[in-house]
Amino acid sequence: MKRCLIVDDAGVIRKVARHIVESLRFEVEEAESCQAGVELCRAAMPDVILLDWQAPPMSATEFLAAVRALPDGRRPAIVYCTTEQDPVDISRAYSAGADSYLLKPFDRPSIEAKLGEIVAAA
Numbered sequence: 547m548k549r550c551l552i553v554d555d556a557g558v559i560r561k562v563a564r565h566i567v568e569s570l571r572f573e574v575e576e577a578e579s580c581q582a583g584v585e586l587c588r589a590a591m592p593d594v595i596l597l598d599w600q601a602p603p604m605s606a607t608e609f610l611a612a613v614r615a616l617p618d619g620r621r622p623a624i625v626y627c628t629t630e631q632d633p634v635d636i637s638r639a640y641s642a643g644a645d646s647y648l649l650k651p652f653d654r655p656s657i658e659a660k661l662g663e664i665v666a667a668a
Contacts, residue, residue: 547571547572547573547620548571548572548573548594548665549572549573549574549575549590549592549593549594550567550572550573550574550575550592550593550594550595550596551574551575551576551577551583551586551587551592551594551595551596551603551622552564552567552574552576552577552595552596553574553577553580553582553583553595553596553597553598553609554575554576554577554578554596554598554601554636555578555579555598555600555601555602556598558576559576559598559650560576562632562652563596563652564576565577566652566653566654566657566658566662567596567657569580569612569654570657570658571649572593572594572661575592577601577603578594578601579601579603579604580597580601580602580604580605580606580608580609581603581609581619582611583595583597583601583609584604584609584612584613584616585650587613587616587619588616588620591616591618591619591621591622592622593621593623594622594624594625594661594664595613595622595624595625596621596625596627596648596657597610597613597624597625597626597627597636597644598627598628599626599627599628599639602658606626606639606642606659607638610624610631610639610642610643610644611642612619613642613643614623614643623645623646623664623667624645624646625641625645625646625648625660625664626639626644626646626647626648627646627647627648627650627652628647628649628650628651629649629650629651631649638649645664646660646663648660
């Protein structure tokens with residue numbers, strides 16, 4: 547079974563995302579900060595990471611650098627999740643190591659489509 551890590555400082559977003567992702571037959575772990583997310587990746591690297599761009603105290607850019615530097619850190623598909631469709635921010639996310647992005651608020655069809663793309667590309 548594929549594993550997904552949801553990194554978001556908002557509990558309600560993690561809960562909604564968890565419900566959707568689990569319904570798509572993924573095992574799910576949650577982290578309320580980028581720092582906690584890196585620790586979970588150190589323990590067991592997931593297949594997919596849904597990463598909130600604002601999950602302090604560590605920045606998402608620092609998270610991306612830390613995960614990509616870990617052994618097996620190139621393996622997970624990292625989806626940058628944002629409320630802004632700013633091309634500069636999206637470009638920054640890709641430059642820092644994100645594989646894709648997803649606009650919030652998301653719903654089942656948007657997450658299903660994004661995870662379907664990722665699974666098909668793997």
